[in-house]
Amino acid sequence: MQKDEDGFFVPAPSGSQAAPKDPSEPGKAEEAPPKPAAAPATLEEPPAGTDLIKSTFEVTVTLADQQADPNSPLYSAKTFEELGISDDLLKGIYDMGFSKPSKIQERALPLLLANPPMNMIGQSQSGTGKTAAFVLTMLSRVDFNLHKPQAICLAPSRELARQIMNVVITMGKYTAVQTEYAIKDHLPRDASNITAQIIVGNPGTMFDLMRRKVLDVNHIKVFVLDEADNMLDQDGLGDQTLRVKNQLPRNKPVQIVLFSATFPDHVRNFANKFAPNANKIELQKEELSVDSIRQFYMDCKNEEHKYDILVMLYSLLTVGQSIIFCKRRDTADRISQRMTAEGHKVASLHGAKDAAERDAIIDRFREGREKVLITTNVIARGIDILQVNLVVNYDLPMMNERDKFADERPDIETYIHRIGRTGRFGRKGISINFVHDQKTWKQMEMIEQVTGKQIVRIETDDIDEMEEKMKKALK
Numbered sequence: 185m186q187k188d189e190d191g192f193f194v195p196a197p198s199g200s201q202a203a204p205k206d207p208s209e210p211g212k213a214e215e216a217p218p219k220p221a222a223a224p225a226t227l228e229e230p231p232a233g234t235d236l237i238k239s240t241f242e243v244t245v246t247l248a249d250q251q252a253d254p255n256s257p258l259y260s261a262k263t264f265e266e267l268g269i270s271d272d273l274l275k276g277i278y279d280m281g282f283s284k285p286s287k288i289q290e291r292a293l294p295l296l297l298a299n300p301p302m303n304m305i306g307q308s309q310s311g312t313g314k315t316a317a318f319v320l321t322m323l324s325r326v327d328f329n330l331h332k333p334q335a336i337c338l339a340p341s342r343e344l345a346r347q348i349m350n351v352v353i354t355m356g357k358y359t360a361v362q363t364e365y366a367i368k369d370h371l372p373r374d375a376s377n378i379t380a381q382i383i384v385g386n387p388g389t390m391f392d393l394m395r396r397k398v399l400d401v402n403h404i405k406v407f408v409l410d411e412a413d414n415m416l417d418q419d420g421l422g423d424q425t426l427r428v429k430n431q432l433p434r435n436k437p438v439q440i441v442l443f444s445a446t447f448p449d450h451v452r453n454f455a456n457k458f459a460p461n462a463n464k465i466e467l468q469k470e471e472l473s474v475d476s477i478r479q480f481y482m483d484c485k486n487e488e489h490k491y492d493i494l495v496m497l498y499s500l501l502t503v504g505q506s507i508i509f510c511k512r513r514d515t516a517d518r519i520s521q522r523m524t525a526e527g528h529k530v531a532s533l534h535g536a537k538d539a540a541e542r543d544a545i546i547d548r549f550r551e552g553r554e555k556v557l558i559t560t561n562v563i564a565r566g567i568d569i570l571q572v573n574l575v576v577n578y579d580l581p582m583m584n585e586r587d588k589f590a591d592e593r594p595d596i597e598t599y600i601h602r603i604g605r606t607g608r609f610g611r612k613g614i615s616i617n618f619v620h621d622q623k624t625w626k627q628m629e630m631i632e633q634v635t636g637k638q639i640v641r642i643e644t645d646d647i648d649e650m651e652e653k654m655k656k657a658l659k
């Protein structure tokens with residue numbers, strides 16, 4: 185059994201190849217032991233000036249080449265011009281409104297674009313600009329005169345794959361780049377032979393296109409995993425991701441680029457094997473989430489009371505836009521049906537809906553036509569909608585949603601990604617957890633302990649106080 189995007193167990197696709205079960209055996213080509221790493225360099229951000237993002241967090245840069253000095257200006261770019269990329273790409277970047285690289289871009293791009301290409305394992309908080317870093321890497325390595333797949337990017341959900349594709353198309357607007365999706369129900373126009381240079385999709389469909397030789401792997405130079413810890417998780421999408429990797433040519437170097445806001449220890453070991461000899465950018469454990477997200481909790485009396493509180497919050501949910509995370513698809517449906525019947529305007533999105541419906545729902549939400557989205561973990565990661573200023577954990581994320589053998593511990597990584605749907609690129613945001621019994625209270629306490637960020641109580645019976653606290657947090 186494996187899990188789908190919502191974290192539900194589903195049977196493996198028929199005819200799929202068996203993949204190694206042991207995470208320590210990810211294949212043969214990548215078995216070479218990594219070189220000893222150089223002493224890590226810890227860098228502090230200079231005082232923030234007019235930066236859009238006031239990043240005070242620290243990253244640790246570890247170079248695969250132990251002779252090199254990670255503090256060398258060679259490995260930092262204060263401007264996009266310094267990167268030596270084409271004018272067409274520079275124009276694309278400036279058109280997106282980016283005036284200078286964000287912290288992760290500043291540190292990662294010189295390493296990503298250097299020749300010969302080196303693997304990268306990059307970590308930086310949600311909403312800090314990782315996408316542009318790997319998209320620029322793909323675009324700058326592609327030969328636009330060659331009509332063959334040259335860069336592939338995998339993401340855990342169709343919504344995220346579509347979002348990444350938009351960045352590829354927008355940033356590549358002044359180039360001749362051609363793109364293709366590898367997502368379900370989105371068959372390539374010419375279903376026998378993909379001529380596009382950059383393919384973005386989900387691992388199951390990507391593998392299928394490769395296996396059927398619709399996607400020729402022989403010219404692939406870059407392989408990106410966004411949300412890499414999730415993509416490598418053995419109980420989630422890991423097997424399928426590994427199958428994709430095993431299709432890549434072994435006699436030619438492929439640059440492997442892994443990015444995420446979280447790399448839990450058990451995945452990090454696998455990541456090191458998946459992307460051997462990688463340059464690494466890591467966050468300190470206590471810096472996993474950005475400070476611009478203020479975290480609250482509400483003490484609900486019981487499960488039913490959670491619903492009442494959510495309805496009471498409705499006027500606040502619609503001040504900007506909000507995402508409500510539930511554990512189960514049927515909870516998401518039930519809440520949205522009830523709220524709709526009571527005259528509120530909400531949408532629900534989860535993995536049981538068909539592809540066209542999912543696309544329509546997220547597009548409407550992105551355009552601001554829906555203000556409240558009730559969903560599952562399917563869009564917990566990566567989704568970038570700047571107007572979202574409130575995230576509600578109607579149910580806390582649990583490990584047992586990811587792993588049927590896990591106990592009732594909270595899923596800290598998923599929590600960090602969920603609340604990261606707000607507070608994008610230095611903006612303010614709020615998250616609210618609903619707790620309703622001893623168990624959920626303890627789970628939240630554990631989240632507070634591990635993340636080192638305070639979660640402040642809001643009274644459930646004083647709507648005015650609630651409003652005031654939340655508005656203050658958003659100021």
Ligand SMILES: Nc1ncnc2c1ncn2[C@@H]1O[C@H](COP(=O)(O)OP(=O)(O)OP(=O)(O)O)[C@@H](O)[C@H]1O
Nearest residue numbers: 282284285286310311312313314315445566568609
């Ligand atoms: N250099 C920049 N200048 C201004 N805005 C930027 C810059 N880089 C990225 N952004 C914007 O910041 C927002 C967040 O970026 P992105 O979605 O890449 O975050 P992320 O680090 O991938 O987050 P997550 O971990 O949630 O996937 C996007 O709206 C993007 O357009």
